[in-house]
Structure formats: C-alpha cells, structure tokens
Amino acid sequence: MKEVKKLRLSTITLVASLGGFLFGFDIAVVSGVLPLIEKQFHLTAAQEGWFVSSGLVGCIIGVAFSGEVSDRLGRKIPLLLSAALFLLSALGCAFMPSMFWVIAARLLGGVGIGIASNVVPLYISEIAPANIRGRLVTYYQLAVTLGILVAYLTNAGLVSYVTQSPGEGFFQREIWRAMLGLGAIPALLFLLGLFAVPESPRWLIQKGRNAEAADITNRLFGNTGQDIIQEASAVKHQGSYKELFAPGMRKALLIGILLPLFSQFSGINAIIYYGPSILSNAGISLSNSLISQIIFGAANMLFTLIAIWKVDSWGRRPLYLYGTAGAAATLIATGFCFYTGATANMWLLVCVLSFLAFFAFSIGPLKFVVASEIFPNAIRGRALAISIMVMWVADAIVGQLTPILLKGIGSAGTFWFFAFFCVVAYVVVYKLLPETKGKSLEHIENYWKEKGIDASSHQHDDQHITLH
Secondary structure, eight states: OOOOOOOOHHHHHHHHHHHHHHHHHHHHHHHHHHHHHHHHHOOOHHHHHHHHHHHHHHHHHHHHHHHHHHHHHOSHHHHHHHHHHHHHHHHHHHHOSSHHHHHHHHHHHHHHHHHHHHHHHHHHHHHSOGGGHHHHHHHHHHHHHHHHHHHHHHHHHHHHHHHHSOOOOHHHHTHHHHHHHTTHHHHHHHHHHHTTSOOOHHHHHHTTOHHHHHHHHHHHHGGGHHHHHHHHHHTOOOOOGGGGGSTTHHHHHHHHHHHHHHHHTTSHHHHHHHHHHHHHHTTOOOSSHHHHHHHHHHHHHHHHHHHHHHTTTTOHHHHHHHHHHHHHHHHHHHHHHHHHTOOSSHHHHHHHHHHHHHIIIIIHHHHHHHHTTSSOGGGHHHHHHHHHHHHHHHHHHHHHHHHHHHHHTHHHHHHHHHHHHHHHHHHHHHHHOOBOTTOOHHHHHHHHHHHHHHHHHOOOOOTTOBOO
16 A cells, blocks of 8 residues: 655745745845935936835735736645746846846836745635634744844845955845845755745635545544644635625735734834934944944844744733734833933943834734734635735835935834834734634634624624624
C-alpha cells in the first residue's frame, strides 16, 4: 500500500509567509533607492511621485481583484500569480534600461503585493487549527517586519560595499538596481515553495470537492481533520456581497473596515517619518539615516513576537485594548516631548520605542488576524479584500496628510492627532469586537448569524461578549 505523504503545517506557514516577507521588503527597499535614482536621473517631481506611488497603485489594483479570484479559483492560484509578479518586478527593476520600464516593473510588483496582502492571511487562517490560528496568522505580520528589516540591512550593506569598493561594474554604477533586484531571491523561493503547499480545504469544501479536502486535512492533522470537514460542510453555501449587509454581518464588516483604518491612522508613519531625527536628537550617533531605519525596523520585528506569544492565550480583545491604550499614551507623551522642546534626551527615544512595542503586538498584526477570521467561508476572500483595500487607501491618505499636519499643527499636534485615533480605536474594539480565540471559523460565522437573528427581534448589549 502506498504511504500517504504527510504535510507539515509549519512548512506551509513558512512558505505562505514569504508573501509577507516580500510585502515588507518591497515597501521598505524604496527608502534607500529613491535618493540614488533622483541623483542619477534628475527626476522631476512628477516622475519621483510616480516612482513612489506606482507600487501603491499596483497594490490597490491587486487587492481589488484578488478577492474575486481567490473565491472563484482558490487560494493557491492567486498566490502563484503574486509570486510570479514579484519575481518579474524584481528582475525588471534590476535590468530594464529606462525609468519608464522600471516604474512599470514597480507597478507590477505592487499588484503582487496587493494580492499577497489579502490572500496570504486568508490562506493561513483557513489552513490553521483554531487553537493556534492567531499565532500562525501573526507570523505573516512578523514576516512583513522581517522583510522591512532585511531591506534596510541590504540597502545599508550595498551602499557600504560600493563606498569601500568603488568600480565600474553594472550594479556598482547603479547600486539601486541591486537593491531592488535582490527581491528576486525570496520571490523565486516563494514561487517554488508554493508548488509544495495544498489548496485551502475550506475552499475545496465550498466547491463540493470534499474528497480532496479530506485528503489534505488527514495529511495535516490525521483523524482530527475530520472535525474541520464536518464543520465546514455544515455551513457550505454560495456567498455574495449582499451577505455582508445582513443584520448579523454588518457588525463584522464594520470591524473589518475600521481595524485596518485605525492601523494606518495610529501614527506609525509619523514615527517612521521622524525616525532619523528622533534618534539623532536623543544623542545616538548615526553614520547615516539607514542605520536609524535598521534600529526601528528591528524594534518593530522583535515586539511582534509578543503577539505571536500571547494572541492565542490572552486573546484578540485584551491584546488590542492594551495595545491601543499604550499607543495612545506613548503618542501623547511623544507629542509632549515636542511641545516642551525636550527632544534632546532619552525620554523621546523611550516614548517612540514604547509606541513601536504597543503597535507591533496589537494594532499591526491583529488587523490581519481578526479580518481573516470574522467573515463567512463562502465570501471570505472578497470580504477580506474590502478590508485590505481600506488599509491601502488609508495608507495613501495618511502619506499625503502627515506632511500637511506637520506643517499646519506642528510635530506635537500631529502626534496628538494620531493619539486621538488610537483612543477611538480602543472604544470601538471595546464596544464591538467579540473574542474569537480558539473558535473555528464556522463557529464564528454561526455566531454572527445568530446575532443577526437576535437583532431582528430585540436589541441587547454586545459588550464583553465572548464566542461560545
């Protein structure tokens, strides 16, 4: 009898999380590239804007169709497409001769980011057992922060190499091409690794392919995989967007929209914007701004480990409430440092790193964890795409708004502005978000439906609710 090959959940999570690594690498590598291409090509303001925004435009395009594709064709096909686009983008940026084609390659890579930002947490949430689902989805956010850190490190390393070993080689003359081209290595690993991971069993059940789903769950979990099959089969139905506006699901949709919105309006971009000057004013000697980015990137990654450690034991609600309260307090304190002019001591650095800690174990990763598990199976891909689309649009708004705020109300006012949104986020989560730790996706779906039935007959308070 032929031996059944076992699937390892850790390997599947690692491969899928490479999409998050590429996400983080791609959005961060530009910080070191932009000054170099400005110097080489003497870009106009419009060209510079296109280079920076092309990736974001691609992200919005990618996430816009990723939900429909993932619900119709499965989770694996869009992931393969995402990996292929990453690879083509990295190679195009490295070798395309003109800036027009480099920008086109960046746009292509942005489409890959948009797809991955939706489908990777979606796929991990559906393949993971309920008791560790939060931890596994948070690995995606950890991979994002690791990608950001690696981009900063490779940027600094390449600049140092060229400075110490000047020459006439292609990549030494245009070192920014090597910075962007290095993304081809993890992109190729992502693409090859995806051929070894299975399709989401929950998506297969939605399409009536129960035998394939049973084979995958048995190879992953043994006999306990039958529980997933039974739960997913019990709620199998065809989904449509109107399902999100049913009485029970409206609250889930509102949560799925507000959490990524609050993530971008938390002040993380303002912190990153002020990173070099904050460290310099705090008395830390910096050889260049890339070193300061490495410090903040490392802090962001390390503090994400707290979420991985506690998200499935403490739960989503406590982590988010502690995180938003702490983020609000540290942003207020940071603003106070600027207001009083106390920017040349260690207190400012302590406030900033404390904010990063609170953000990294709550606001940053939990938007993916919660959004990937609160929507119905049949429409999860499309619903999550709406949530991630809000994140990218909010990111674009905050990117444009932050310089305006800094000039209009000053540094202190800007940090207090973002602190206000953290307070609002605390109130919203306290009022609306039920605890979902340890519950199957089907259990969560049935909970929203039951709340909808209850709401149609009488109103009651949902505060402090835990799924049961």
